[in-house]
Amino acid sequence: MRILIGLSGGVDSSVAAFLLKEQGYEVVGAMMSICQKDKIPIDTEHKNSCLGTNEQEKIDEARKIANQLDIPFHVIDCTQKYEEIVLNNFKSEYLEGRTPNPCVWCNAYVKFGVFPELAKASGIEFDKFATGHYSKIEEKDGLFYLKKGIAEKKDQSYFLYRLRQDQLKDIIMPLGGYTKEEIRKIALENNLLSATKPDSQDFYAGDYNDILGIKEQIGNIVDSTGKVLGKHKGFWNYTIGQRKGIGIAAKEPLYVLELNKERNEVIVGFANETFKNELNANDINMIIPIEKGTEIEVMAKIRSTQQPQPAIIYLNEDNTIKTTFKDYQKSIAIGQSIVFYQNDIVLGGGIIDKIL
Numbered sequence: 001m002r003i004l005i006g007l008s009g010g011v012d013s014s015v016a017a018f019l020l021k022e023q024g025y026e027v028v029g030a031m032m033s034i035c036q037k038d039k040i041p042i043d044t045e046h047k048n049s050c051l052g053t054n055e056q057e058k059i060d061e062a063r064k065i066a067n068q069l070d071i072p073f074h075v076i077d078c079t080q081k082y083e084e085i086v087l088n089n090f091k092s093e094y095l096e097g098r099t100p101n102p103c104v105w106c107n108a109y110v111k112f113g114v115f116p117e118l119a120k121a122s123g124i125e126f127d128k129f130a131t132g133h134y135s136k137i138e139e140k141d142g143l144f145y146l147k148k149g150i151a152e153k154k155d156q157s158y159f160l161y162r163l164r165q166d167q168l169k170d171i172i173m174p175l176g177g178y179t180k181e182e183i184r185k186i187a188l189e190n191n192l193l194s195a196t197k198p199d200s201q202d203f204y205a206g207d208y209n210d211i212l213g214i215k216e217q218i219g220n221i222v223d224s225t226g227k228v229l230g231k232h233k234g235f236w237n238y239t240i241g242q243r244k245g246i247g248i249a250a251k252e253p254l255y256v257l258e259l260n261k262e263r264n265e266v267i268v269g270f271a272n273e274t275f276k277n278e279l280n281a282n283d284i285n286m287i288i289p290i291e292k293g294t295e296i297e298v299m300a301k302i303r304s305t306q307q308p309q310p311a312i313i314y315l316n317e318d319n320t321i322k323t324t325f326k327d328y329q330k331s332i333a334i335g336q337s338i339v340f341y342q343n344d345i346v347l348g349g350g351i352i353d354k355i356l
Contacts, residue, residue, distance in 0.1 A: 002026045003172060004119055004126035006111065007073070009061030012132030014194040015183045016174045017069055020130060023174075028126060029066040030074040031059055032115045034082040049205035050106075064193055074124060081114040082106070086203075091212055094236045097259035098335025101159075101304075102203045108162035108285075112171065128172050135160055136176030136344075137168050144168035146287055148344040149176040158304040161339045161349040162285045212236060219264030221248060224257060224273060235259045238266050241274065241331025255331065275328035281338050281350030282320045288347045290315050298340040298347060300325070302332055308341050321350055 005017045007029040020027050035055040059075055066073035086106045093100035116129045134149035135157045144165055149155045163171070175183060187195035204211060216233040223229055230248045232238070238246075242256040246268060255274050258267040279302075290296055292315045299308035300323060310326040323338060332355050339349035 001128060002028065002126045003128050003130050004028050004030055004116060004124060005130040006115065006132075007031050007062040007065060008132070008200070009058045009065060009194060009197070010132070010200060011187050011192070011194040011197055012134075012175060012183060013062075014065045014069075014132075014192050015186050016130060016132040017065070017071065018186070018190060018192065019174045020172070021069060021071070027069070027071045028074070028124060029062065029069070029071050030076055030115075030119050030124065031062045032076050032078040032082075032111065033059070034078050034086075034110070036079050036083065049202055050103075050200060051204045052206075061194070061197075068193055074119065074122070076115055076118050076122065078110055078114050078118060081118075082110055085109045085114070087211060093335050094208065094212060095214065095261070096335075097235055097261040099239055099333040100335050101337050103159045103304075104162060104337050106203065107159050112160075112163060112167055116170075128170050130172040130174060132175055133160065133173050134175050134178075134180075135173050137171055137173055139169070143288070146346040147176070148341070148346070149173075149178075151179040154180050157341075157346050158301055158337070158339050161287065161337065161346050163287065164285070165287065168287070209237070217264055219266070221246065221266045221268060224267060224269045229268065232266050235261065235264055235266050240333035271330075274331045276332050276355050277325040277328045278356035279323050279332055279338065279352050280320050280354040280356060281323065282353040284315075284319055284321055284348065284350040286348035288345065290347070292317055292319075298342055300341070301339050302329055302336060302352065311340075313340060320353070322356070 003020050003025045005027055007013045017027055017029060035051055063073050086102050089105050090100050090102045133156045134151050134154040136147040136149060138145045138147060146157060146160055146163060146168060148157045219232055219235060220228045221230040221232050238256045238259060240256055243253050246254050248254055252270045254268040256266060257269045257273055295312050295314050298311055298313055300311040301308050312324045314322045334352050336352050337349050338352055340347040
C-alpha cells in the first residue's frame with residue numbers, strides 16, 4: 001500500500017512517516033504551501049506558527065526529513081484555496097464579532113481535503129493519506145470512528161470533528177496510540193533531524209490585524225447595562241472571555257462578555273456574568289448519525305483545551321443542535337466549535353451560533 005503523508009518538518013509528522021516505513025508501507029512525503037508572502041508581514045520572532053513568511057525554511061526542513069527517511073518529497077501549492085477557505089472565513093467571522101477556529105476549517109477542508117486532492121491531481125499516486133495527528137481512526141461494521149488519542153493533553157480530535165465518513169476511510173493516523181514523550185524518544189533513538197524541534201504554535205502567532213487588514217474604529221467599552229466605561233480601537237481586537245488588556249479599572253477583574261458589530265461595542269462584565277449552560281449550534285457535522293428529536297447524553301467541549309463536560313444534546317428539525325450542560329460553562333464564544341464525545345469516540349459537532 002502506498003501512503004502519502006503530510007510532512008511539516010516537525011517531529012510528529014516525521015515520526016509518523018518513520019513508523020509507516022517501519023510497518024512496511026511505501027511512503028511518499030508532501031507539504032502543503034499556504035503562505036502568500038505579500039499578504040503576511042515578515043515577522044522573524046514567530047517562526048513556529050503554521051502561517052508565516054518562513055515557509056520556505058519549513059519546506060527545506062521537511063525535504064531534509066524526507067531525504068533522511070529515503071522517501072520522495074513534493075510541495076503542493078494550496079495558497080489560493082487556503083485563502084478562500086480558511087483566511088476569508090477567519091476575516092469574515094472576526095469582523096462579524098464572532099470567534100472563529102481556523103484550525104478546524106483548515107483540517108476539514110484543506111489539510112484533509114484540498115491538499116490530498118491536489119496531490120492526486122498533480123499525478124502523485126497513493127492509496128491512503130496520513131498525518132501526525134494524535135487521534136485514532138477505527139472501522140467497525142462498515143462505519144469509521146474518529147477517536148481520541150491516548151495522550152490526553154495532545155489529543156487533536158477536537159480539530160477533526162468535521163471529517164466525513166468518505167474521508168475517514170482513506171486516512172491513517174499512526175500517532176494515536178503514543179504519548180508525545182514516546183514520539184520524542186523514537187525520534188531521538190533514530191536520530192531524526194526533527195527530534196528536538198519545538199512544537200508549532202497557533203495558526204498565526206503575530207497580530208491578527210496583520211491578516212484582517214482593517215483600519216481602527218474607535219468605539220465604546222460598556223457594561224451589561226450599557227454604561228460607557230471606556231474606549232477601544234475596534235471590537236475585533238477582543239475575544240470572548242478575555243480578561244487582560246481591557247484597560248478598565250474596576251473593583252473586580254472585567255471580562256469580555258460580548259462583541260457588538262452594529263454598535264462597534266465591547267461589552268464587559270464581572271466573572272459571575274460569564275457563565276451560561278445552554279447554547280445552539282449550526283453547521284453541524286455528525287460523524288456518527290443521530291436521530292432528530294432525540295435527547296442524547298454526551299461529553300462536550302466548547303474549546304480545544306477544555307476537558308469534556310457532561311451535557312444533553314437535542315437535534316432540532318432544522319439540523320441545529322441544542323446543548324444543555326450539566327454545569328455552567330465560562331465564556332461560551334459564538335463562532336467557536338462545540339464537539340460531542342461518547343467515551344473516546346467523536347460523535348461530531350458544530351459551530352456555536354446562539355447562547356441561550
